[in-house]
Amino acid sequence: MMLPCLACEARFVPDDYFGACHDYNRGRDLVAWTCPRCGNRDEIRVLPGELGFGYRSHGRYDVLDRIRVPGMSRRRHDLRLDISLDRRVWRVPTRVLTVRTATPA
Numbered sequence: 100m101m102l103p104c105l106a107c108e109a110r111f112v113p114d115d116y117f118g119a120c121h122d123y124n125r126g127r128d129l130v131a132w133t134c135p136r137c138g139n140r141d142e143i144r145v146l147p148g149e150l151g152f153g154y155r156s157h158g159r160y161d162v163l164d165r166i167r168v169p170g171m172s173r174r175r176h177d178l179r180l181d182i183s184l185d186r187r188v189w190r191v192p193t194r195v196l197t198v199r200t201a202t203p204a
């Protein structure tokens with residue numbers, strides 16, 4: 100099973116593909132993905148058995164394209180998303196926004 104970058108059409112084995120996922124946005128249920136080949140950044144919704152690609156508009160995310168990934172499953176945690184396929188698990192952490200306090204002068 101090879102998974103494509105929709106920008107440059109390079110194809111990746113699951114390990115390389117899911118390893119490039121970062122920053123799980125739990126509120127929107129999206130993971131960020133940066134293509135290891137061309138550097139294009141995309142947002143993907145990981146669904147049971149498929150990946151959804153779309154775009155954000157008016158505060159929603161509309162899935163336009165789906166790529167079937169038989170056997171893939173997902174589990175949502177508070178601060179990360181686990182993606183499972185073929186007995187492997189990739190953990191995509193949520194980027195925690197820290198509130199910086201002003202440094203005293």
Ligand SMILES: [Zn+2]
Pocket residue numbers: 104105106107108109134135136137138139
């Ligand atoms: Zn690419």
